[in-house]
Amino acid sequence: xTLALRHRAVPVSPLSRWDARWKLAALLTACAGLVSLRHxxxxxxxxxxxxxxxxxxxxxxxxxxxxxxILASAVLPFxxxxxxxxxAAGPGLDLGPFHASERGLIVAAxxxxxxxxxxxxxxxxxxxxxxxxxxxxxxxxxxxxxxxxLALLAYRYAFLLAEELHRLxxxxxIRGFRARMNTRSYRTLGHVTGALLVRGSDRAEHVxxxxxxxxxxxxxHSLTGFRTSIADVLSFLAMLAGTITVILWxxx
Amino acid sequence: MGNxxxxxxxxxxxxxxxxxxxxYADGRAALNDLSFSIKAGECVAIVGPNGAGKxxxxxxxxxxxxxxxxxxxxxxxxxxNAAQRKKLPETVGVVFQNPDDQLFSPTVAEDVAFGPLNLxxxxxxxxxxxxxxxxxxxxxxxxxxxxxxxxxxxxxxxxLAGVLAMRxxxxxxxxxxxxxxxxxxxxxxxxxxSLPATKxxxxxxxxxxxxxxxxxxxLDNGQLxxxxxxxxLLADATLMxxxxxxVPYRLRSPTRD
Numbered sequence: 053x054t055l056a057l058r059h060r061a062v063p064v065s066p067l068s069r070w071d072a073r074w075k076l077a078a079l080l081t082a083c084a085g086l087v088s089l090r091h092x093x094x095x096x097x098x099x100x101x102x103x104x105x106x107x108x109x110x111x112x113x114x115x116x117x118x119x120x121x122i123l124a125s126a127v128l129p130f131x132x133x134x135x136x137x138x139x140a141a142g143p144g145l146d147l148g149p150f151h152a153s154e155r156g157l158i159v160a161a162x163x164x165x166x167x168x169x170x171x172x173x174x175x176x177x178x179x180x181x182x183x184x185x186x187x188x189x190x191x192x193x194x195x196x197x198x199x200x201x202l203a204l205l206a207y208r209y210a211f212l213l214a215e216e217l218h219r220l221x222x223x224x225x226i227r228g229f230r231a232r233m234n235t236r237s238y239r240t241l242g243h244v245t246g247a248l249l250v251r252g253s254d255r256a257e258h259v260x261x262x263x264x265x266x267x268x269x270x271x272x273h274s275l276t277g278f279r280t281s282i283a284d285v286l287s288f289l290a291m292l293a294g295t296i297t298v299i300l301w302x303x304x
Numbered sequence: 305m306g307n308x309x310x311x312x313x314x315x316x317x318x319x320x321x322x323x324x325x326x327x328y329a330d331g332r333a334a335l336n337d338l339s340f341s342i343k344a345g346e347c348v349a350i351v352g353p354n355g356a357g358k359x360x361x362x363x364x365x366x367x368x369x370x371x372x373x374x375x376x377x378x379x380x381x382x383x384x385n386a387a388q389r390k391k392l393p394e395t396v397g398v399v400f401q402n403p404d405d406q407l408f409s410p411t412v413a414e415d416v417a418f419g420p421l422n423l424x425x426x427x428x429x430x431x432x433x434x435x436x437x438x439x440x441x442x443x444x445x446x447x448x449x450x451x452x453x454x455x456x457x458x459x460x461x462x463x464l465a466g467v468l469a470m471r472x473x474x475x476x477x478x479x480x481x482x483x484x485x486x487x488x489x490x491x492x493x494x495x496x497x498s499l500p501a502t503k504x505x506x507x508x509x510x511x512x513x514x515x516x517x518x519x520x521x522x523l524d525n526g527q528l529x530x531x532x533x534x535x536x537l538l539a540d541a542t543l544m545x546x547x548x549x550x551v552p553y554r555l556r557s558p559t560r561d
Contacts (some may be wrong), residue, residue: 184410208408211452258405261368266470267393267422275417275427275434 060179065110067180071284072189072276078291079105079177085295086169092162094302099165101294102172109180116175123171127164134160183207188276197272209255216251220244315343318474318502319365320377326357326364326526334360336526344473347496347503349513349534352523353548358506359401361523362476365504366398379473394423397472397501401479403459404451412438412454412462413447419470430469437469438462441495457488464495477505481512510538510552522547 062068067075086102089095106116135144135156144153177186184204191200224240231237324338335357342348350358363369365376367383374382379395381388400406409415413434420430438444441461446454454462460480467475480496481489493515496503507513513520513534520537522530524547530537537543539555 182410184414204410205408208410208451212404215452255405258400258402259408261363262398262400262406263408263418264368265366265393265396265398266419266466267390268418269390269422271422273418273421275414275421275431277427 060112060115062180062182063110063112065108065180067105067109067176070180070287071278071280072181072185073192073278074280074284074288075181076177076186076189077193078288079173082291082295083170083173085299086166086173088299089166089302090162091302092158092165094298095162095165095169097301098298099169099172101298102169102176105176106172109176111175111179115179119171119175120168123168127167130163131160134163184274185276188274189278191272191274192278198270201272205259209252209259212255213248213252216248217244220247315345317341317377318344318346318379319504321365322375324361324364324371324375326360326369326371334526335364338523338526338528340521340528340531342502342504344502345500346519347505347517349517349520350504350506350523351508351510351513351520351549355525356523356548357526358523359478360526362398362478362504362506365476366396367392393419393470393472395472396474396476397467397470398476399460399463399467399478399480401482403456403463406463406466407451407454407459410450411447412443412449412451412465415451415462416447416466416469419466423470433469433471434465437465440468440498441465442491455488456483457485457491460484460488460492461495464492468499472501474502475499475504477503477507479507479509480505481507481509510549511554513538514552514554522549524548 082098082102086095086098089098135152136150138156138159139153142153142155144151144155144157146152181189187195187200187203191197224244229237229240231241319342321341322339324335325333326335328334338361350361352358360369364371365378365383367389371384373384376383378392381392381395383389383392407415409418413431416434416437417427417430420433421427425433434447435444438446441464443458443461443465446458446462451459451462464480477496480492484492489509489512493512496505496512496516503516505512505517517534519532520530520534521528522537522543529547530543535555538552541551544551
């Protein structure tokens with residue numbers, strides 16, 4: 053069976069052994085801290101710390117490279133535009149008819165580092181524990197059960213959706229369809245999208261029926277158990293202290 | 305023929321359906337004046353052509369589709385009664401046609417535990433039920449697997465485990481052998497036959513009916529057209545042809561072909 057998405061096993065690491073609740077709280081705090089940074093040196097330090105977490109999580113490098121490639125494509129427009137629009141008249145670099153200001157380059161670099169740092173932490177959060185553990189931890193920390201249940205269902209059925217799309221693409225291909233920039237192609241792709249939406253809606257009804265038949269009443273329950281150790285608490289405190297230190301440095 | 309249920313004449317009723325009607329939103333009659341009853345411990349098949357109303361009947365029996373009071377009593381509960389409908393999951397287990405619609409949790413163990421946890425059982429009791437149910441369906445080590453990595457037969461068994469873990473007294477099985485390969489089908493039939501509860505099986509698989517059910521109901525256009533012994537009804541070529549079915553190969557006389 054070929055799947056467009058792949059479920060990945062969680063690598064064993066110090067981060068995978070960290071209680072999911074403490075880890076979620078610590079990493080979200082770190083993210084909030086990173087987002088608030090304004091200056092380049094503290095941001096670079098935050099990025100280095102985030103990359104240290106990626107190393108500690110022992111995530112596979114192909115995954116990390118792919119993730120950063122996606123982040124880079126999101127950040128690229130800002131990297132291109134900001135140096136030429138912020139303090140355009142100040143000191144900087146001349147590139148032919150264009151002038152890239154020093155301040156603009158620093159702001160663009162800071163933004164990029166912040167984006168990569170937050171992205172790295174998100175990757176660590178997702179890659180260092182099974183999805184249902186992280187979401188159960190989120191529920192324990194106060195996230196409403198309905199949101200957690202929605203996230204779990206979205207995760208579970210994203211794979212089926214990808215499979216269905218894959219099958220539809222094969223069905224198109226074996227009947228000679230090739231996507232072009234013309235009305236017929238747009239119409240066909242529209243039909244495919246519509247088919248996926250209709251099937252998704254139909255499936256949602258069936259899943260809802262199955263859930264109700266097994267006593268679902270809207271509340272969230274999970275088999276996932278948690279147990280706090282001293283190491284979990286100390287790790288959380290270390291992360292918190294590090295975040296506060298970087299924020300104070302940024303503000304000074 | 306397989307199933308060796310022996311029922312006393314005065315066995316209690318597990319299911320009673322009286323003058324059941326159901327109409328779709330567009331006005332078409334899905335079920336038309338259905339009446340039958342099933343004793344506790346019986347294994348009964350419902351067969352009929354596509355669109356006969358088998359799945360609609362199941363959805364009415366488990367309370368998913370709304371209906372009038374008094375038409376259905378399943379394990380002494382009326383699905384049309386809101387208070388009693390809430391107790392249905394404890395006594396009625398439904399396995400739907402497509403196991404992907406029923407395996408909606410990220411792991412098999414979480415999915416099998418879904419029902420027991422909704423019933424208010426604590427996590428440790430739920431875990432025990434999960435282990436027992438997975439053992440019963442032959443998937444003892446599948447707890448941490450993700451549903452989309454399972455084969456068709458494994459998904460079907462995992463879906464059954466999710467219902468078994470709730471320990472219902474009545475099973476409603478909708479096309480249980482659909483999309484299964486011969487081995488998966490044989491294993492599932494063995495599993496179905498081992499279930500001690502009352503079973504109502506909607507299926508096109510007439511060999512499954514011969515293997516598991518002593519009694520069969522034939523549904524066509526929402527009406528109950530026949531109710532009787534499996535071998536007698538399924539061997540009636542005229543009856544079967546009239547209602548879009550065929551005499552199973554096992555019951556055909558040598559001269560027919």
